[in-house]
Every structure is written in C-alpha cells, then in structure tokens.
Amino acid sequence: MARDDAVTIAIDRIACDGRGLCAELLPELIELDDWGYPIVAPGAVPPHLIEHARRAVTYCPVLAFKLRPTATADSRASGLARQPFAARQPG
C-alpha cells in the first residue's frame, strides 16, 4: 500500500532532451538508453532518495523531470492505459 506522501518520477517525454543530468544526480533510479534518454526504475521513490530526486527536478535543464503523488500516477496508469480491463469482469 502506497504511503499518502509517496511520489513517483514522471518525465515529460516531449520536453526531455536527453541531457542526462537526472542519471548523474539519481543513478539509483535512472539509467540512460543508448541515445542518452532516461529509463526510470518502476515504483515510488524510496524515502532516502527523495532529496536526490528533488534535486533532479531542480537541475533538469529543460524542466522535464517531475515528481507526482504516487496515488495519482497509479490511478492514471491503471485506469487509462495499462490495465483497461481491471475494473470489469463481465460474467
């Protein structure tokens, strides 16, 4: 069960330019693909990394690195894209 204050990394993929600062500031959760664009570890940001994650938000040169409340991010993903059938089991 996610804590109320849990946050998840959300990258604005249109704004992201592949500068790679996020991977330097938060290597525990971010790796770069072969073209320098971030691959984010799934799930909420662990409490001991939240300060580092906030720093990545601040220093992303194109302001593409964001943190969102985990509850919102999860309901969005499960409701609209990843599990479109979760709520319905026609019998």
Added chain:
Amino acid sequence: MTATRLLAGPPIATGAETLADHRQRLGPRPRATRRGELTATLDRSGLLGRGGAAFPAARKWAAVADRAGGDAVVLVNGAEGEPLSAKDQTLMTARPHLVLDGAELAAEAVGARRIVVYVGGGHANSVRAMQRAVTERDMVAPTQLVIAPTTYVAGEESAAVQFVDGGDARPTGVPPRPFERGVGGRPTLVQNVETLAHVALIARYGDGWYRDVGSGPTRGTALVTVGGDVAHPGVTEIAYGTTVRDLVAVAGGSVDRSSGGAVLLGGYFGGWLRAEEASDQLLDPRSCRDAGSAFGCGVVHVLPLGRCGVIATARILDYMAGQSAAQCGPCVFGLRAIADATARIASVGSARSDDVAHVVRWSGQLAGRGACKHPDGAVALLRSALRTFADEFDRHERFGACVEAGRQGRVA
C-alpha cells in the same frame, strides 16, 4: 459467429443509409436526458471503446460528465489511421446516422454543447457521407466536421484535440488528458465511431439485448477487417468470442492447426500468432491480450504461406518509425534504430553481428517512454514477431536464409 447489428439493413455496397430509411428501420433516436441513466446502461452492457484500447465507455462518459458542468465537447473519432483497418470507414460510409445518433446521445449524457466529427482525410467516401448526414438532421448541439490528417497518430485522442484546436495532430501526452481539458479547454469525450454506433443501439434495446450475443469474456458484436491471404477481404461484423479459424473461413481463407503460416491480430499495434496458435484464438480483447496478442481495432491479417514474417515485420516497423510524431527521444531514435536493425536482419546478408541482440534489448526498453503509446504498440508487435518467427529470425541471422528465396536481399 457473424452477427449483424451495426451492419443490419440495406447492403453495405449501396452506400449511406438516408435519415428517413434509418428512422424507418430503427425508429427515432431515444433521448438521454435523465442524468446518468444511459451511462449506467452502458456500464451494465460492458461496452468497450473500439478505437483499439478497449477502455470501458461508461467510465470515460462518467469522467467527462463529472467535470463538464454541462459544457463538454464530444469528439467523434473517425480518423482510422491504421493501414490494415477499414471498419470505421465502412461504418461511416454505410451507416452515418448510427454514428450521429450515438454522438447526440453522448452529447446529452455528458452535457456537451459542441460536437466535432473528425474523419480521416484519406477516407473521401466517409467524409462525404458524414457531411451529408449532418446536414440531413437537426443536430442536438452545433456540429462541425474536421478532416483529420492521414497519419497514424492523428487518431490518438490528444493529437485529435490539438488538431481540432488549430495545432498539429501530435499527441500532447502529459496531463491534462482530454477528459479533463480537451477541445477549447473543455472536458472532451473522444470516442471512436464504432463505439458510438453501438451506443445508438444499446440506447434503443438495452444492455441485456447487447450482452445477449458473444461467447467469450466480452459480450456484444464487433466490426473486424479481414485481409491478407483470403479470397474475400473486407469488413465483417462478428460476435465477440468468434475463433480466428471461423472468421477466416467465412472470408474464404484457411487457418488451422496444421496449416503453417501466421496471423497478425489487432493491426500494427497488435501481435503475431502462429497459425496453429491463432486457429482456436477467441476474438475479443481479453482473450487476445492473454495470448500475447491484441484485438486492437479488429484487424485479422493472414500472412500468406511462403511469405517471411521477418520481412513483414520489418516493413511494419519501418512504417511505424516513419509515422512517429517525432517529439520524444526514445521514439525518434530508439524506434528508428529498431526499424533499421530489423530491416538489416530481414535483408539477408546485411545484418550486423549485434543487430538481433540490439533489437531484443531495445524492444524491452521502449514501452512507457513516449508521450503516447506509439512506441509501445510498435515494440509489442516486434516482441510478438520475435516469439512467433523465432525460427525465421534464427535462419536470417545464422544462415543468411529466408523463406522468401526469390526476394533475398530485398526488404521493400
């Protein structure tokens, strides 16, 4: 297995059913003025969106209605950018008033003051039919026809909203989504034309009637486009739960446990299955997804025997990379690199030693990393190909051999 509901009435080839004939056959359009009533009926019916994502229609309607304050927009999505699909064009060309009944019901139910009919620019007959149908009737809200660009992503809902508002037909991706803030800044219901046509019938006959057909985990009927190695390609209406074998047989083809070959389900966002797997496959969103494929927009495409799945996949990936909206790095660079490497593998003798390893690795990295689902769809198709055509990929890589012997060295 075939079941005619949307396509009941005069033969499809005779063109658009007039408003008079439509009303004579089905009676007047019911009203959806009692708050929440039709949405509750749709919820009980289990109606899923037919644009490809199979999202429950009622949940979308409720989300828009809750936010709209009586000032929403209904965007009727007939862009149909999927090259293998013709079902939306067929529906708009033959039964425009079913679609418009559904659009008006949606406008009443979610509280919309504006309807936008968004039709793919390459579908000239559909544009004409919808235009004419709108002028035949007194629409419940001001209605505007917008011609969609002929690109793959133009039908993605945020791309459609952006185009209607005067921008490029490219996905916006980040929140807010159209149900929160869409056309003109208003909560917008973006709904596929086939979904709305089903609404027109459910409003008349009820959710029990709707669920009376279908044998799989999903009830009702669906329009499908059958193509490839069949004698009679085209659009058919089936009950959900029909097997691929039965559908292909009706279209004058053959897919059975011993026939060899492969079938692409769901279109370019879908997945390949070997014929022996596809044969008993039930055609409905849940069953197809469970099999590692997709129902998508209802495409069933039979790869002719003797054709190479690696080459077919390379062509599709090249198209998909070319259709990127070119906004997000992983799609611009990653999808292009995947398409190029797959093309080299397909064209025997030109693969680099690490191409297959790269394609496998990259195909696991792309999902969820774009503003829209374009890269997700493309790599889902690729992963199904790596599984379905494992032997062919192996032959290409290790022996430089291809089942399409006469086409060696050529991809396009």
